[in-house]
Amino acid sequence: MTDVTDHGAGVRSLRVPIPDNPLGHTLVYVLDTDRGPVLVDTGWDDPAAWDTLAAGLAACGTSPAGIHGVVVTHHHPDHHGLSGRVREASGAWIAMHAADVSVVRRTRETGPDRWYSYMTAKLTAAGAPEEHIAPLRTARRRTLPGLSPALPDREIVPGELLDLPGRRLRAIWTPGHTPGHVCLHLEEQHPARLPGRGRLFSGDHLLPEITPHIGLYEDPDDATVTDPLGDYLDSLERVARLAPAEVLPAHQYAFADTGARVRELLAHHEERLTGLLDLLATPLTPWQLAERMEWNRPWDRIPYGSRNIAVSEAEAHLRRLVKQGRAEAVTGTEPVEYVRV
Template sequence: MPVTLGVVNVYLIPSDDGLLLIDTGTSDDGAFHVLTQKLSALGHTVADIRRVLVTHYHPDHCGLAMRLQQAGAHIWMSRKDADVLVEYFANPQADVDRAQFFGRHPMPQKLSQRIGTMARLLRDLHAEFVPDALFDDGDMLGWGGISLEVVDTPGHTPGHVAFVSREHRVLFVGDHLLADQVAMLSAQDISPDTDALTQMFASLALMDRFVGFSGAAGHGPLIEDVAMRAQQTAGFHRARLQKVCDALLDEPQTALALSVRAFGEKRSAYSQWLSMTSAVSLLEYLHINQSAQRLTASDGSYLYRR
């Protein structure tokens, strides 16, 4: 990954009906090379991958889907994130202005230009594909002795899912939970009646069902206990929420100004973008729960006050 996350984990599961891969890595040649090398060390080629399950639509998780599909694999993903992808590939211009989201949240032109550049970079790590099959919450997927249950875990993306193996007491959690960090909240699904943090809190609470299950995450080491890690993650979000709440003033402020008040000035445009995206998610949560007022300026942009 060219930006902060470094290494992406993908999971290969042998079955009596060919190989199953959970997530893919980015669409670039480097990632494809690593994947083919690792497969060959196990005595396989990409053509042995019969199915690919995708946890969410981000490029590091399904960027290689198209190439694997061309090599013969069937790609499965959630209906909701498949819809997000259709929209994403239909609107390359959205990288430049991020109109649905940032059009509402004023920022200096220099910052928005750098975010646009970064968004285009991320787009280069993706490759358009049409999934062969879609799944929904609660679906049981099974092939050649493997059985995985789909659990919707929205928050990081609108259609993020985890795959549960009850037999092996493990969840493939994508970016829903990470052992040593907390993935960003979705910037995709902010609307008057839903917000990413409400979804995330609900998805984290679901993990109480899986006490003692380990978590195979999209980045970083194995999670020992998903229920415990979910509680820690909820605590992290509550602490950030408090910071944003404390940053609110009587005077209306932009999300950018409030993100700086709450989390400090960031060195890189990418970090500033993450910080502001996070602040917007938290502000929308506060707004929906009537702990912040959201005002619409004459140019349509949003300002927040206590």
């Protein structure tokens, strides 16, 4: 059975499965335009996901071959994964923000060896123990998922209306989850006349019950000191000012009251930062901080790959605290330790 939800006024969503992932599925949106249907995200590049996408499009009266364009909220494989297959089937254009296009281009040009070397150096600098780093030294010939994502052929320019005849869809740059994440504001009256300004396709930026992962922007060749958590918090406030009547996220379900959800997320991150300052009463490396942070399960039950993600999230929070002047690196420590100010 194909799971299609009609959100009214030419907007439908399809639940496209993500293999072996607790999120379960990506909500792919089908937006009718005067030149044919346009997709917002596409789902993971997987045979079952492709079959589900094709069946969902058939239930909407179209097919992969009938797609006019693909708008990608961000480069992650559960959003961008099937874009290339859709383009092959239909000749559709693929649009993405330039910052995430750069990530896609770099990913296509970087082999697994470079990635494993980068992760080895990164985790060593974060203070990871040798038993955690050792597998990376011997995994050089493994293939990694998502190493050949489709290269987009259109750039999403923040603040501009996308070229979708018959619709008003404006790009809102919301970095944080990725450097080029965009939300898409459908500047049309809500079909049920809910109070607020149109509808917002929020990707992973704003979800009803999940706090999106905010880690460091991974670029082996860029030494720029970024502040992804600061970017995310600023982006949340930008979205709140839009005051959409309804949010159409890429996971879970549609919801209203954007302002309340934004306030919850801002409060969550401030509480988390304050809690980390308590931990930093004693100097800690990013790895040691991650070990002591509160996750959805005890540290010894967190899988290997998820520990890497957790360390990246700890580092993003450290960057924010350092930028705010609430924590600092301890001079002369290697791996570098941080302490509250």
